[in-house]
Amino acid sequence: MTLGNISLTLALVLSVAGVLFLALGMRWDRADFIRNGYYAVYGFFLATVVASAVLLQAFLKKDFSFGYVAENSDASLSVFYRIAGFWAGQQGSFLLWLLLIAVVTVVIALLDLSKVQRLTAGAVMVMCVIGGVFAALMVLNEGSNPFVPAEAGMMPFGLNPLLLHPGMVLHPPALFIGYVGLAVPFAFAISALLLGRADKMWVNLSQKWAVFGWLFLSLGIGLGAWWAYVVLSFGGYWAWDPVENTSLVPWLTATALLHAMTLYKSRGLFKHWALGLAAATFWFTILATWTTRTGLIQSVHAFERNPLLVWILSGFLVVTAGASIGLMAWRWRRFASHDQFDSIVSRDFMYYLTNLLLTLFAVAVAFGTVVVPLTMEKTVGASTYDAIAQPLGVVVVLMIAVCPLLAWRKTEGAELRKTLILPLVTMVVSIPLWLYLGFQSNVWGFIGFLVCGFAVGAVIQFVLRSARRAAGPGRSLWSGMGRAFTGSRTRTASYVVHFGMILVVAGLLGSAVYKQEETAIVKVKKGETATIGDYTLTYMEMTGGTGPQNSTRANAVFEVSRDGASLGTLAPHTEIYPVSGAAVRAVILGSPREDLFVVTDEPFDDSSKTLALRMVVFPLIQWVWIGSILLCVGAVVSLWPKARRQEQEARAASPADEDGELGGASA
């Protein structure tokens, strides 16, 4: 056996040992057993590090005797892309996932080594089970094992040229880090259920992990969309493909989970929701793997079908669902909320609605992606998902808008009317902007943008109100502004995230509802033109060049003008790879107002007589990227460790902090 396989087998054995020690230690409340379990976890971690190092080393040293390395790399690639080869295929992805599980598990165990709490031990045990399943997958199933030797005479394939992009290099690890981060709340939820600990301890211990997982999942989805937009050249950023859908589903439930955890901690509400969402989020991450890796669902990117893999992953899904549902049923009464629900016109209800709608949307997407194709001999396409997602997106922004205007528990009418003024003002002020952008052409879209305008006012209003309160009576509003932002990290994060979400939804609406698309056959002759909207493209010349992986490139250079004013040149091109053939590449002329996206429908070279040009205008698409960055910034703000002094201040201030936050209670 090779070192790689020995390490994987060792990782499997040690994870099983960890599970046994931790289970017994937890059952009998024996600190020494739990500690031994943690030691097994360290071993499990070291074994996966060695296995990963072997594979990484093989990529760095161009050791093509590994079948997996030969399939996903070649000698011409730069170090950056050779490292990326690690997770370019199924086997390496599983190993990366295993490594990340091991890292997170060992961190949790290390942090608990001095305290040895049963609750944490239970969570580490669940993480070990998950790690064990992945290790077993690689050990038992040859098709998932990255250490299988190359067949004799196998030539290195190189990396798929489509994957040669920084967005695609970082997208898989970001997604996996997200998945693993979101396994932690699940692990703690199961532990809390096993021990019957209905207090908020499990939430305290796993909330940061949930935010961390959510951050990386958001980042992963955003990078994937960006890559699809600039590299795949299909004229969009989201195709509602099974691969995309199955990563969106856990993101939706994780978003709901963050909201449920907040109220679980501050008020003891939504306990069943928090447990259920933690379990569902994890389950959906495994479903994502099941969907893409087993090949049962037709997808552009699906991997080949593999019976043993199907059995292991399907079994894991069934066991996870069964265990979660069984445990929740067993402990249902103990986890009843100890606070009452008072009124529909309250912030409590908005949180409830957030959970409900995000969950329904997640279930609908999963239903359309997995259940419909498997049971109804049908598939649902982009138009169906759009028809659900667009109105729901507007409703979500409406909730973001309304939530801070309402009080906890119950809202008085007079109070509500006063808080409505600023949002109504920003909504009216935003109208000229939407008219200038021409959005009156679609009534529903226009209503969506009015809601966005309203929501911006609501977020500003909320910042102002916090500042007012922080300033105290008789002092100017501005003196409280600093405190409004530094007082509580979760509150600051919620301003940023919710503002980012408004931008994302506005960008999605703009680029989906108001997208313009034109095709034209252009003769290869200087001065030939094609138009879309106010843009005119004039053909200039054909130039050649070289691209990555020994490819040659043909550029069709166009001069772009808008209403007669020149904006520069754009050169959609074709790249011809020696191994994988020709690929067309899009070019984008971007601005905050709109992107002009230009690509040819067919590969071309300097002997082509015509170009099949496709031009797409995506209004506001950059808002999606800016908004996504804000989502991540917000999550980073809430994760940023507090200075000791601030922590004390926050603790002293929190009981008086009646109003709470937009999206989070004080820490």
Place this chain on the structure above:
Amino acid sequence: VNKKSRTRLLIATGVIVVVFVIGVVFLVQKQGAYYRQVSDLTSGQYDGKNVKVGGRVIDGTISRDDSGVHFEIQDLTGKSDTVEVSYSGQMPNTFESGVDVVVIGKYASNVLTADQLQTKCPSKYKGSASPAPAAQTQ
């Protein structure tokens, strides 16, 4: 008061869930595309319906004009049936004569007007441990 609020909450939840489920089921019924073979289309049963079919692009049938691309695809189950496809969206990079494609769209009067066209995934994604499955629809 609490009991009344609770009832209201349950009613609100019920209404939202029911409306949502009806909406989703309606959309799937109306817009979902039947997964069929090229040879199934000739029966006339799917006229005016959304379908998803796989087929092989026949040599020499690809033509292009301002309205998009037109080509014919051959049944993949060994039958001799073909169907004409018309498509105006973005072409996948690997599209050419002889490749297997999956098209989704409305079938009417012997032409499938596709709003989605996918070529079968590049061989790059297939592992080497077991032979790649035949490019085949389910």
